[in-house]
Amino acid sequence: MKYYEGYTKVLVSVDCIIFGFDEGKLKILIGRRKYNPGRGEWSLYGGFVAADEDVDDAAKRTLYELTGMRHIYMNQVGAFGRVDRDPGERVVSIAYYALINVSEYDEKLRLEHGLEWVDVDNIPQMYSDHNEMVSKAHRLMQDKLKTEPIGFRLLPHLFTLTQLQRLYEVVYGAELDKRNFRKRVKDMDFIEKTELIDKKSSKRGAYLYRFNRRIYDEEPNFKM
Amino acid sequence: MKYYEGYTKVLVSVDCIIFGFDEGKLKILIGRRKYNPGRGEWSLYGGFVAADEDVDDAAKRTLYELTGMRHIYMNQVGAFGRVDRDPGERVVSIAYYALINVSEYDEKLRLEHGLEWVDVDNIPQMYSDHNEMVSKAHRLMQDKLKTEPIGFRLLPHLFTLTQLQRLYEVVYGAELDKRNFRKRVKDMDFIEKTELIDKKSSKRGAYLYRFNRRIYDEEPNFKM
DNA sequence: TCAAAAGTGTTAGATTTACACCCATGA
């Protein structure tokens, strides 16, 4: 039973902007296209949406293929639908951004897929409209970071306040005052101090903190 | 020349959430579905994306069909892509919201299309995932209103400060202090006072203001 | 012993909020 006769169907794909925080920089994971059109050009990792698959699920599947991780934090960036955006054939693509903790990410998978981490401030020219996707994803992620505690998705489970501050500085592109920053953190009960000390990043050592989701869900007073 | 063999193609549509400000209320324009599936259910106005048409252009075309107006302020809400979202057939839909000045809108067209203005605080159950689309559009529009002067798109070319204040109150869902509101407006040079007086809404009469885009573009100091 | 990162409070300035009365006019 066909209801909608006479309209053209098109391919729908998903493209993933995967953010990671590494060496004090915000980075995304990109690779070189393996096939034509555009073989060899820098590109986001993506895939086509299957007939019996929700678009969101296609994005989750694509992220899983790439990282081996499930339950990754993910948000839709939007649909990109210019007629000529893909030189091969008409494809409408839905972009998603995802945040991962680089230290949990399996390097082997990265190499298998031929992917590189590149600094968001130094993105090369990419295939089709992928640069636009990245800019929009970056902007949306920055906005989200101001109103929701998603930064923790980019950090190890345990982190120091200096790491957290660097993360905010890098995403906002501005330096923050250490004392003011720590004051604000102290007001957020869901950022829990542990008794553990990190000795990697300084001689003196720094307390490790963790994000407590239960406390956040009860009292989500967040403002950054 | 086919590059992407073996992947399923699907219908892509656009759906429009058209906001208007009327009788001191924020409203959207919806109608009853004329055909199956879902004949008779409340629904957004939409249409399919043509083979040679950008998705954004499909939204503009749809808005033009509906309103007879061009250059309508419009933003993408996002893609809605659940497999079973449309009971007829698989359709991925890209939602857009638009802001129009109700007083410029031709009532004849509204009646021709069988559309109604309904209060955003009192939206009936709608076809498929259209209620979700409306909620997300409303949220995005509220956020945008805080950082960009898009409210003017909902008002007549000339408006009183009381009208402007009501608009903000209705969109935010909160009352604002008259004196504080007017102070902020005074700081925004691009909201220009004219010598014209509106006599419709009060006996005393109120000065009419207008949005000056040129001044805004030069000095966009906006914060609401 | 010294370099490097961790940790800690106070104050001035800016912003935000609360609040009440007179004005002009048409009915």
Place this chain on the structure above:
DNA sequence: TCATGGGTGTAAATCTAACACTTTTGA
């Protein structure tokens, strides 16, 4: 004349931003 919406300023409270020194320890 009075009911209705138009128009105006000030002060307290809150929030934000600027700022410098001591601690610990591994090399």
